[in-house]
Amino acid sequence: MSYNIFKKRAILFLSLIVLTIPALAQTIGVQLYSFRNQFKTDVPGTLEKIAAMGIKEVEGGDSYGMPVADFKALLKKHDLKVVSVGADFRQLSENPDKAVETAKTYGAKYVMVAWIPHGESFTIEDAKNAVEVFNKAGRILKENGISLCYHAHGYEFLPYENGTIFDYMAKHMNPAYANFEMDVFWVKHPGYDPVALLKKYPNRFPLMHLKDRLPGTEGNQKGHADVETNVVLGAGDVGIAEIMRVAKKLGVKHYFIEDESSRSMEQVPQSLAFLKTVK
Numbered sequence: 001m002s003y004n005i006f007k008k009r010a011i012l013f014l015s016l017i018v019l020t021i022p023a024l025a026q027t028i029g030v031q032l033y034s035f036r037n038q039f040k041t042d043v044p045g046t047l048e049k050i051a052a053m054g055i056k057e058v059e060g061g062d063s064y065g066m067p068v069a070d071f072k073a074l075l076k077k078h079d080l081k082v083v084s085v086g087a088d089f090r091q092l093s094e095n096p097d098k099a100v101e102t103a104k105t106y107g108a109k110y111v112m113v114a115w116i117p118h119g120e121s122f123t124i125e126d127a128k129n130a131v132e133v134f135n136k137a138g139r140i141l142k143e144n145g146i147s148l149c150y151h152a153h154g155y156e157f158l159p160y161e162n163g164t165i166f167d168y169m170a171k172h173m174n175p176a177y178a179n180f181e182m183d184v185f186w187v188k189h190p191g192y193d194p195v196a197l198l199k200k201y202p203n204r205f206p207l208m209h210l211k212d213r214l215p216g217t218e219g220n221q222k223g224h225a226d227v228e229t230n231v232v233l234g235a236g237d238v239g240i241a242e243i244m245r246v247a248k249k250l251g252v253k254h255y256f257i258e259d260e261s262s263r264s265m266e267q268v269p270q271s272l273a274f275l276k277t278v279k
Contacts, residue, residue, distance in 0.1 A: 028275055029057030029083060030268060031209060031258035038265060039064040044074055051078035053269050059112070059207075059256045061085030061102055068105060075106075083254050084110035084149070084181075084207060089117055089133065092148075096137035100144045110207060110254070111141055112181050114151040115223075122155040127165045131172045138177030149181040149207050153223035154190040170201050181207035183258065185230070188213060188238045190221040195239065195246050203251035209258040210244075210271070212236030227260040233271035241278045 030050060032039070038046040043064050050058070058080050063071035075082065085108045087099040092113055099111045113134075118126040130150075138148035150173070156166040173179070182205040184194040198205060213236040214229040233240045247255075259267050 027057075027255065028055075028210075028272060029059065029254060029256045030055050031256045032058050032060040032062070034257065034259045034264045034268060037262070043071070047074050047078050047080065049265065051080060053272060055080065057081050057083045057254060057256070059084040059086075059254075061087070061106065061108070072106070082106040082108045084108055084112050084256075087111050087113050089113055089115060089130070092137040093133045096140045099137070100141060100146060103141070103146045104144070109145070110147050110149055110181075112149045112151050112207060115153060116150075118155070122158060122165060124160055124165055124168065127156070127160075127169050128172075131169055131178075134178035135172075135174050138174070142177050147206065148178045150178065151181040151183055151207075151209070152186060153183070154186045154219075155221050155223045157187075157190045157192055158221055170204060175204060179204050179206055181205065181209065182252075183209035183211060184238050184240070184243055185209070185211035185213055185225075186223070189217075189219045189225055191219055194243050198243070198246050198250045198252075205247075206251060206253045208247060208252045208255050210240060210255055210275075211258050211260075212238045212240055212271075228262065230259050230261040230264075230267075232267045232274065233257065234274035234277075240274070244275065244278045 035046050035050065038049075043066050056079060060082055085102050085106055087102065091098055103109070103111050116122070116126055116130045134148060134150060141148045150169070152166060156169060157164045160168055170180070180201075182194060182197065187194040187197055210233055212231050212233045214231050215237040217225070217229045217237075257268055257271050259271065261267065
């Protein structure tokens with residue numbers, strides 16, 4: 001079988017899987033990092049497959065080696081809207097205008113930062129510095145019509161005073177300028193409850209990463225895990241169904257499936273099918 005025939009059959013198969021979930025595809029997006037390995041060899045084909053899944057919204061910010069104009073043309077061709085783009089912490093600290101530029105380039109309304117540099121353990125001083133950076137950068141982004149969200153990775157849930165370092169950050173990050181993207185895996189992994197956190201801080205999580213975890217996986221507060229523990233949504237121990245029911249009521253505006261496993265191309269359509277069953 002030639003590569004082109006195989007490619008066409010794969011796209012048709014993905015289309016058939018999600019044929020019954022057109023309404024869902026309007027609200028559930030994907031983090032393009034899920035397909036980082038596929039992008040290394042075939043950017044146009046990968047975007048075509050994502051569109052075939054019924055996806056309309058993506059989180060990204062990288063053109064995967066393509067000229068940005070060409071990548072944007074492919075996004076437009078496949079009716080893929082970039083809702084959120086990534087920025088690293090140093091960029092926000094030293095040159096937040098660059099984050100504004102990237103967001104405007106892709107037409108994104110959100111900038112997310114997914115990691116705060118720190119030593120072996122995340123400290124309250126790391127958090128205080130981050131809060132200052134996020135509030136300052138978030139104000140600049142807000143003035144440009146863009147919202148800043150911090151994506152926690154689990155190390156923020158270390159104890160501090162009567163709560164956690166995350167609690168300190170939530171209290172001191174100005175919600176007018178800086179909020180959060182909840183990755184439900186990275187709340188569960190250090191031993192916390194995503195539903196409880198949503199209820200504790202309603203309207204502070206406009207963005208959400210949907211990611212499930214292989215039952216029996218040992219958690220930690222280090223922000224690291226084996227990517228192969230990412231399983232089809234609903235097949236893990238994170239509690240995706242209840243999270244979705246609560247999140248819809250508590251201010252989450254955009255959802256992105258993030259599947260970091262080597263099986264993402266097969267698992268994302270199955271995850272979309274599962275989400276259709278959640279009432």
